[in-house]
Amino acid sequence: MNLNFNQSLAKNYKSPSQIIRVLSEDWVANQSYCPNCNAEPLSEFTNIENGYDKKDEQILKIFQIEIIEMLSNIVEVGAENEQEALLKAQEMYRNEEVFLYSDDFIGTKFNIFE
Structure with missing residues (x-):
């Protein structure tokens, strides 16, 4: 070679x-x-x-397989309604105030694309 x-x-x-x-x-x-x-x-x-x-x-x-790993964590958020709570949780996640770790793993999903 x-x-x-x-x-x-x-x-x-x-x-x-x-x-x-x-x-x-x-x-x-x-x-x-x-x-x-x-x-x-x-x-x-x-x-x-x-x-x-x-x-x-x-x-x-040849197949293309999408592999999705799902993580889940429940956080407590004080808010006046559900919409406000969701927005606060999303902001906390974007600002890295909430973390998802490997022990938050809940499952794997496989999708086939041709």
Whole structure:
């Protein structure tokens, strides 16, 4: 494995972010491999394209999964009505007067996006 970038690819670019993008994309395309099955080179897929699992010789559909962790804490707020109490609690939260900690965890929700 060659750990050096092909510097000649950078000659047509001035922006440092463009240079590193071009150099790193070329390096990954030519030097990377799958550590699980030693497949070389890696197959190129977009983020929403189907993937290929060489080990099981099957096409895999790629899913985007949203993971939501929920925290809950009850705070006491003095107010004349419910609306005022909600506004005061929201302000306390925004002003970091109320904190939610890991022991306030109440659940996890998973949503599938295709």
